[in-house]
Every structure is written in structure tokens, then in C-alpha cells.
């Protein structure tokens with residue numbers, strides 16, 4: 094008697110399941126991740142036709158190695174973007190962590206695993222400091238991290254007297270220069286592992302879900318018993334750790350910890366940091382994440398950079414192209430979204 | 440296809456064959472409707488029947504897949520909401536659409552503010568004009584105050600003022616009274632009758648059938664997106680006939696007898712509590728298995744008291760005891776995790792739900808930690824197991840549990856917001872306006888669930904402006920006014936005497952104050 098309502102509640106009636114499957118396929122085809130994959134293949138074809146060197150073993154190896162770092166930088170920004178904030182000090186923190194790791198290896202002659210832990214701890218501490226100031230002051234992370242970007246970098250330059258640490262443990266540098274199966278950099282594997290761990294975090298842990306809920310609606314999250322301030326601090330802490338990983342990856346690759354490795358104030362990292370998550374479909378207003386999207390997004394950006402370099406585009410143009418790409422990505426995303434809405438797919 | 444009730448000359452708006460689908464859902468299917476001049480037309484149906492979708496189609500928010508709308512004899516195809524407004528159609532949507540940081544005045548006149556982008560805004564005039572509308576609706580608030588500082592009910596009234604200020608010839612009201620108490624509703628109805636007498640065509644959506652019978656003259660009922668009846672005169676239809684059209688059977692009226700639960704252990708006690716919000720001398724206790732009702736007019740400070748107990752606002756004096764011993768609650772998380780106190784918010788959109796997340800994610804929120812345990816590992820299956828019984832019992836209508844809550848109908852969102860806490864297995868549950876926007880069928884299920892919860896030993900504090908609901912559910916009723924407690928009575932469950940005693944308790948104070 095009351096059956097009419099019940100069929101529709103919760104469980105999907107079989108008739109709708111078929112159309113549901115079709116919808117799901119369509120949705121996947123129109124998803125960010127798939128779009129990125131298509132672009133990656135497309136550009137790979139374009140670049141390799143113009144310059145066959147693009148597909149050489151060394152070129153592919155270098156691409157993997159560089160993208161590994163960019164992916165990590167993208168992750169670092171991503172975990173803060175999901176709270177609806179941002180972290181302008183990713184570069185600064187990354188360099189600080191790298192320098193600290195370098196210091197431990199050179200001046201204290203620590204074994205490299207310990208030094209790496211030290212470097213990551215530095216990243217975590219600086220990230221946590223960001224988070225702490227943000228939740229305590231109630232100000233937007235933009236302002237706070239803009240300030241700490243300068244502060245962290247300034248203090249680091251002062252303490253290191255802007256000198257590099259070049260006495261890096263050979264075991265550590267050989268890791269960054271190793272080739273697996275001839276073309277794969279172990280650094281890329283590090284990024285893959287980080288990506289898997291982040292996916293697990295967001296999908297299978299209470300902490301990860303709380304991060305997303307806090308980002309999507311802080312008040313609702315708070316009234317559900319989530320300690321929102323603590324969660325935001327954790328996000329910044331995690332961002333610091335991931336920035337530290339990226340910094341240490343660079344050290345392992347170049348064999349030195351150099352204060353200018355991310356440019357003045359670490360600013361060189363900002364564009365890749367935003368490009369990955371934004372291309373990948375992580376919502377800038379928070380609450381939604383795509384780890385795979387960030388991975389692919391950062392990879393695409395690195396590939397474009399490498400490709401353009403191969404085509405001997407000047408470094409200044411490179412920045413312009415990347416900026417245009419960011420703009421194009423956002424615009425394409427808008428078009429895609431409105432298409433999906435119009436076709437009633439989301 | 441022919442129209443049965445041929446539109447009479449007075450029909451200002453006629454629609455036929457209205458069809459609208461969303462992924463996995465047919466919201467409207469071949470719906471017909473006609474609105475006549477100087478009439479108040481009721482639009483009824485269960486949660487998710489398609490009422491709001493119909494209103495959104497008329498006002499240009501959604502575009503119909505197929506169907507035809509005629510306005511004053513001309514084909515009407517609104518391109519967007521502006522277009523509908525310019526054609527004389529005003530609307531109060533079910534969800535609030537005000538700009539939180541803007542003042543009341545700016546919000547009311549938002550449309551006309553936009554008209555001349557470069558002209559200076561005369562704020563004095565704006566606020567003066569706004570005050571006229573506020574006074575008419577009986578809202579006591581400064582037009583310069585930002586909207587986010589208002590209570591849910593006052594926000595609703597501002598939204599209504601905004602729609603009225605457009606002086607539309609057609610006015611569509613989607614559950615305007617859901618968040619109002621009978622007092623404000625009366626004021627609103629006076630205005631609506633006046634508009635009707637001036638020849639305006641009104642459409643009124645509500646789940647409170649008493650209101651519908653009081654003010655409407657015609658009715659259209661939707662069932663699963665189809666017409667169950669179309670623009671039929673309300674005269675001659677009694678309550679049960681309407682209910683049958685809506686849900687296909689008669690309404691079940693629970694016959695719960697009075698009970699005394701005050702002998703159990705007191706789980707929540709407030710002793711002489713005052714708060715930073717202005718509560719004074721609050722004494723209150725809720726026993727194991729007891730439902731204590733907190734009644735009061737809008738602005739009495741009930742939700743604010745709830746949030747103070749919860750640690751969201753500060754308790755400045757007296758003491759809060761949980762389970763007999765003094766509770767140290769410094770944050771909501773303390774209340775929820777250490778003392779197992781839950782709170783169903785009256786404001787589902789901004790406090791109760793994460794609209795951009797799925798149904799499953801929303802209902803699981805309070806229990807994630809507990810389910811994840813020390814291993815910190817959580818799967819959807821586990822959450823589903825704990826929450827699905829409640830989602831089923833409340834008949835949440837959704838194509839799947841992965842659907843974003845924001846895509847559900849208003850009433851179904853409310854069900855999710857309540858189900859989330861019913862599933863949380865707390866020992867003390869504060870429920871603030873649980874049945875706002877919930878249809879009568881589900882309301883009965885909801886009441887059963889609440890009753891079951893109390894039978895299982897949960898202490899419940901019920902805040903509701905819905906007097907019948909209060910008298911059905913509460914064992915003991917505490918009356919509040921102006922951040923103080925006016926008195927308490929045991930519920931005999933006899934509607935007439937109880938409602939009278941409650942109202943005297945509230946008004947008693949007003950008489951004294953007036954002298």
C-alpha cells in the first residue's frame with residue numbers, strides 16, 4: 094500500500110540501473126581525469142612528431158623525474174585547497190626543509206634517512222605553524238601564508254648565509270639519479286606512492302573525510318563534532334610535509350641543497366602548485382578533491398614545459414604559456430561544467 | 440490531450456504537459472495547472488513530488504524538457520529568473536537565497552538596486568522603504584542589519600518581504616511558513632488575503648494542511664511528479680480526502696498516551712545557567728527516556744540555548760550536568776564526543792548538511808570517528824550498515840546514496856539532516872525543528888522514530904514551533920520567552936487545554952511586562 098514511495102527510496106530500481114550505467118560511462122568520458130589523459134596523449138603525439146627526441150629514453154626519464162617533483166608540489170597545494178584556503182609558502186617551506194636536510198647531512202654528518210626525516214619534520218613544523226596562526230587569527234590563509242612565505246625564506250637565508258650544502262650523502266643522490274628499467278625514476282615512484290596514500294586518506298579514513306567536510310561547510314562540520322580548527326591545522330601540516338618531500342626530491346636529483354632552488358621566496362613553485370590541482374578538478378572553494386586529477390594535471394604541465402623546451406621556446410615565454418594554460422584550464426572547465434549541467438549529467 | 444478543467448476567463452496562467460527530468464529522476468511528468476485571478480492556489484504533494492521543481496520551471500530557474508506555459512494568453516518561456524520577474528511573477532523559494540553579508544534593506548531591494556549600476560544608492564530611502572515591509576510582516580529588526588545575523592524565521596520573513604516588494608501579479612510561495620510560528624503565519628495570511636482581494640494570483644506550498652484549508656481556494660496535488668488532481672476547488676475536500684490524494688491512503692494519527700519519564704536518571708541538567716547570549720536563570724532537566732519539549736515564540740532563545748549547551752556559545756554562570764556530574768564542554772566536539780550530545784540544527788542548509796557531499800557522507804559524519812576506531816579505517820559499507828535503516832525508515836527519496844544532498848528535494852534534505860543524528864546513537868539528543876518541510880506521511884514515521892529513541896533510553900530535548908507536534912511528542916513541556924524560562928507543565932496530550940496553557944504561560948509575561 095505504501096509501496097509507491099518505497100521503491101523510489103534508496104535502492105535503485107532495475108530500470109534506472111541500465112540508464113545509470115550509461116550515465117556513468119558518459120560521466121567518466123567527460124570527467125576531468127579522462128580529459129587530462131586525452132590531452133596528455135594528444136600533446137605526446139604532437140611533440141614527438143615535431144621533435145623525435147621527445148620520445149628518447151633520456152627525455153622520457155627526465156620527464157618522469159621532473160614531473161615527480163611537480164606532482165608532489167601539486168599535492169602540497171591540493172591538501173590546503175580542499176579546506177578552501179591556499180598555501181603561498183609551499184616553495185618557501187620546501188626549500189627550508191631541503192636546506193635543513195642538507196644541513197643535517199653536511200654539518201652533522203647524519204645518515205641520509207635520518208636527515209630526510211629531519212627535513213620532513215621541518216616541513217611539518219612550518220606547515221603546522223601556518224595552520225596554527227590561521228585558525229588562531231581567523232584570517233584567510235592567503236594573508237598568513239603570504240607573510241610566512243617571506244618570513245620562512247628570510248630566516249632561512251639569514252641562518253644559512255645563502256650558502257648551499259653540497260656534501261650530500263652519495264646514497265641519497267644516487268637514489269635521485271637511479272634509472273629503473275632504463276627510463277623510470279624512483280622519484281616518480283615516490284610520487285605514485287604519495288598519491289596512493291593520499292587517495293586512501295581521503296577515501297578510507299575518518300581524518301580525510303573530516304578534512305573534506307570541513308572544507309565544504311565548516312559550520313556543519315563543527316556541529317557534527319569535528320574539531321575543525323585542528324583539522325585545518327593538520328591540512329597545513331600535511332602540506333608542509335609534502336612540500337618538504339618535494340624539496341628533498343630536488344636535493345636528491347641535483348645533489349645539493351641550494352637556497353635558490355625554487356627561485357626567490359620559493360615563488361617558482363607557485364604556478365605548478367596551482368596548475369596541478371586546478372587542472373585536476375580540485376575545487377578552489379574547498380570540499381572536493383581529485384588526487385588522480387592532480388597527478389595527471391601536474392604531469393601534463395611538466396610535459397608541456399619539457400616539450401616547449403625541446404622546441405626551444407625561451408624561458409620567459411614558458412611562464413607566459415603556463416599562465417595561459419592555467420587560464421585556459423579554468424575556462425575549459427567552466428564550459429565542461431555548463432555542458433554537463435545542461436545535459437543533466439551532474 | 441485535452442484540458443479537463445477548461446481554463447476560465449480569469450485564468451492568468453495555464454500550463455500543460457510540463458515535464459522535467461534529472462539524472463535518474465523524473466521530477467515532473469505531463470503536469471497541468473492553471474492559476475486564476477484573485478485566488479490562492481495550494482500546491483501539495485509528498486517530499487520529492489515535484490512542487491519546487493514546478494515553481495522553478497515557472498520562474499525560469501529550470502527549463503522544461505517539454506510542455507507549454509501560457510501567461511495572460513501568451514506563450515511564456517522564461518529564459519532566466521530576471522525574465523520571469525519582469526513578466527510579473529514573484530517567488531519565495533523553499534531555500535533561502537539572500538546575500539548573508541548584505542543588509543536586510545539591500546536584500547529586499549536587490550532587484551531594483553541592480554537597475555541603475557552607476558547611480559548612487561540612497562540608503563536612507565532604502566532603509567525607510569524596507570522598514571515599511573518589515574513592519575507589515577511584524578519583523579522587529581533594523582533594516583541596516585546584515586542578514587546573516589537573523590534567525591531562520593526572520594530570514595524567511597525578509598525573503599517574503601523581498602518578494603512582496605516586487606508587487607507581482609503572480610506570487611509563488613514555496614513553503615513560506617515552514618520556519619514560522621502560528622503567530623507570524625497569521626500576520627502573513629492577512630497580507631496574502633489582502634493581495635488576493637486585490638486580484639493577485641497566489642500559489643502556496645505547505646505541508647501544514649490546516650493552513651492550506653484556512654487560506655486556499657483551489658488545489659493541485661502532485662504525486663511522483665504527476666497530477667493527482669488539477670486546479671480543483673478546495674471546497675468540499677476534507678483533510679482526509681486531500682491526504683488520500685497525496686499519499687494514496689488515510690493519515691495515521693498516533694494515539695500515544697501520556698507518560699511520566701521524570702523518574703529515570705537525569706541525563707542532562709541545567710542549574711541556574713546563564714549564557715553569553717543573555718539567557719538567565721535557566722533550570723532544566725531531561726531524564727533518561729524522556730522527551731522534554733521547549734516551546735516559545737520566535738526569538739525566545741531556544742536554539743541559542745541548545746547551542747550553548749553544545750559548547751558553541753559560552754555558558755557564563757550556573758552549571759551543566761551530564762549524567763549527574765558537572766560537564767566541562769569547551770567545544771562542540773567535546774559535547775559530541777565526550778558527552779555524546781547531538782544536535783539536529785534548524786538550519787539544514789548552513790549548519791546541518793554539507794550540500795555538495797553525498798547522502799552517505801552526510802549521515803555518517805558524526806560517527807566516522809567511532810566507526811573508524813583505532814585502526815582509522817573506514818569504508819562506505821560500514822557507514823551504510825549503520826545509517827541505512829534510518830534512511831529507509833524516513834523514506835529518503837534519492838536515486839542512490841551517492842547522490843549529492845543538494846540535489847534532493849527540500850524535505851528529503853531535512854530527512855537526511857535528522858537521520859544523521861538518529862543514527863549517531865547519542866545519549867542526549869537536542870532536536871531543533873525536526874519536521875520543517877517534511878510531508879505528513881514521513882512526519883508520522885519521524886515521530887515514531889523519536890519515540891522509539893526515547894524508549895531505548897535516549898534523553899531528548901525537542902524544540903519545535905509546531906504545537907501539534909509538541910503535544911504529540913513531549914512528555915513534559917518547558918515554556919521559554921525572551922531567554923528565560925516562563926514555566927513548565929506535564930503534557931496531558933489533550934490538544935486544546937495544553938495549547939491554551941502554553942499560550943497563557945507565554946502571554947502571562949507579556950501582560951506583566953506591559954503594565
Ligand SMILES: Nc1ncnc2c1ncn2[C@@H]1O[C@H](COP(=O)(O)OP(=O)(O)OP(=O)(O)O)[C@@H](O)[C@H]1O
Pocket residue numbers: 439461462464465466484485486487488489490491492493533836837845846847848849850851876878
Ligand atoms: N537539481 C537537481 N538535480 C537532481 N535531482 C533533482 C534536482 N532538483 C530536484 N531533483 C529531484 O526531483 C524530485 C522533485 O524534487 P522537488 O524539489 O521538486 O520536490 P518537492 O515536491 O519540492 O519536495 P519537498 O516537499 O521535499 O520540497 C526529487 O526527487 C529530487 O530529488
Ligand SMILES: [Mg+2]
Pocket residue numbers: 490491492533613848849850
Ligand atoms: Mg520543495
